[in-house]
Amino acid sequence: MINWLIALGTIASAIGLIYFSFLTYKNQKNNEFHSLFKVLLDEHNRLLNLLEITELKEVNESIIDIFSESECCISHENNIQFNNKVEEKIDSYSQFKPYLITLFRLLKLISLSEKIHHADKKEYYGLVRGLISSEILFLVLFNSLSFRDENDYPNYTNLIIEAKLFEHLPITEEWIYKQYISNSEENLPKLIFKAIELRKLIEYIFSGELINLEAFGKSIYLKKYQTTAKNVLP
Structure with missing residues (x-):
């Protein structure tokens, strides 16, 4: 009987040691992720601060002009030109390029990491989203055009969608107007003439042609647009 108790005690100790080793290994893995994440996040923030508003x-503003001049979405040829x-x-x-590269590496680290849970990944993505200004997000949005045909996974577009990076991007007429008349009121007459084109730009962004709408997550701006569009349908 005593031998059985000793044997059971030995087994329990062995199981405890194995579990402790597992926790130690898991914590070590988590620490590796957090260390690399911090390095990339610090570099991301450094490059972010170098970008002039x-x-x-x-x-x-130039992108908005190009959209208007190209009459995007009228034909496949115009789309390519745009x-x-x-x-x-x-x-x-x-x-902008060094920043984009670092942002890609940061999102990729979160996406591919097996050292954090899926729910935690959402928190990390949310942290990154909260650091990026709307002006930069708008540029990242249109920069995604360059990566839509890439076969590598995850490519930039995949990561943007997974991170729901544009959830807080305020795609409204008022906000786009502010981008268009960026530095002075000299563009105001031009803006009045192009008001229709600007509305078409919003339609294009929220059509899913530019990027999968999942990239906007639970965007209140997307929901408002969809509700308004539904109400004006005959």
Whole structure:
């Protein structure tokens, strides 16, 4: 009987040791993730602070102009023309590329990590979303045009959708107007003439053609647009 008790005690101790080792290993893995996440997040924030809001608005204004001039979505050829011009414009903004690369690495780290639970990934994505201004998100949105045909998984578009990166992007006429008249009121007459095109831009963004609407998550702006669009249908 005593031998049985000793044996059971030994087994229990062994199980406890194995479980403790597992917890130690798990914590070590978590620490590895958190360390790398912090490094990338710090670099992300450093590059974020280097982006000038004035320059961002100028690039966003150019994208709106390109959309209007290309009459995007009227034909496949116009779509290609629009995509190429937008890509060229964003590429000309050299300060933006290092930031995009770091943002991609940060989102990819969260997405592919097996060291954190799915629910925790949502929290990490939310943290990243909260750091990015609307002006930058607008640029990231149109930059996704460059990655829609990539076969690698996860590509930039996959990560944006998974992170629901545009959940708080205020796609409204008022906000887009502010992008369009970025630095002065000199563009106001032009804005009045292009009001219809700006509404078409909002339609394009929320049509799912630019990016899967899952990238907007539970966006109140998307819901408002969809409700309004439904009400005006005959």
